[in-house]
Amino acid sequence: MIPDKAKKELEKLLNGNKNFVNGTPCASNMSLETLRKYAFHQEPYAVVLSCSDSRVVPEIIFDCGIGELFVVRVAGITAGPNVVESLEYAVYKLKVPLMILLGHDDCGVMKYAREHYPEKTGHFDSILNCVYPVLNQKEDITCHNFFAQQHTIWVEKYLMENSAIIADAINKGDLYIAKCHLDHSTGLVNLI
Numbered sequence: 363m364i365p366d367k368a369k370k371e372l373e374k375l376l377n378g379n380k381n382f383v384n385g386t387p388c389a390s391n392m393s394l395e396t397l398r399k400y401a402f403h404q405e406p407y408a409v410v411l412s413c414s415d416s417r418v419v420p421e422i423i424f425d426c427g428i429g430e431l432f433v434v435r436v437a438g439i440t441a442g443p444n445v446v447e448s449l450e451y452a453v454y455k456l457k458v459p460l461m462i463l464l465g466h467d468d469c470g471v472m473k474y475a476r477e478h479y480p481e482k483t484g485h486f487d488s489i490l491n492c493v494y495p496v497l498n499q500k501e502d503i504t505c506h507n508f509f510a511q512q513h514t515i516w517v518e519k520y521l522m523e524n525s526a527i528i529a530d531a532i533n534k535g536d537l538y539i540a541k542c543h544l545d546h547s548t549g550l551v552n553l554i
């Protein structure tokens with residue numbers, strides 16, 4: 363069940379995504395005036411773990427402006443120590459009620475991992491260490507986009523097992539994790 367606060371914020375973001383898809387974005391808080399309003403504090407209502415991919419820009423696809431989203435972007439939404447601690451900061455210090463895990467179509471990390479699994483290539487090792495476990499479970503994955511979605515599910519499990527801050531917040535009903543996937547052809551963010 364989704365706690366009320368998280369539900370409200372998730373609906374707001376999914377409605378913002380509809381604005382983006384329909385070509386009717388209406389985020390108004392994108393000015394210097396907004397930045398000045400938040401010059402000495404911030405009150406984001408969601409933390410987003412997004413891929414670094416240049417096509418996946420949370421503020422644009424959710425129709426948001428300055429001060430709304432605490433965004434952590436890393437290739438393949440791979441959750442190493444700095445990434446986990448950045449997410450924890452948003453949960454523990456900024457008290458965000460909602461965490462979005464945002465995977466997407468055509469992810470370069472999923473393609474690279476599938477091409478090289480199970481080798482250690484000598485490059486991108488910490489990234490591959492975060493995506494190979496999914497292939498260890500389901501070696502018959504042939505679709506990059508299905509792989510990305512399975513990886514997003516794995517990331518949620520990883521966070522619950524490796525972050526006491528995140529697990530506690532979930533168990534207390536202070537945080538909800540929404541697993542999402544961006545479809546490049548429609549622009550829609552779909553819940554997994």
Ligand SMILES: [Zn+2]
Binds near residue numbers: 438468469
């Ligand atoms: Zn990606």
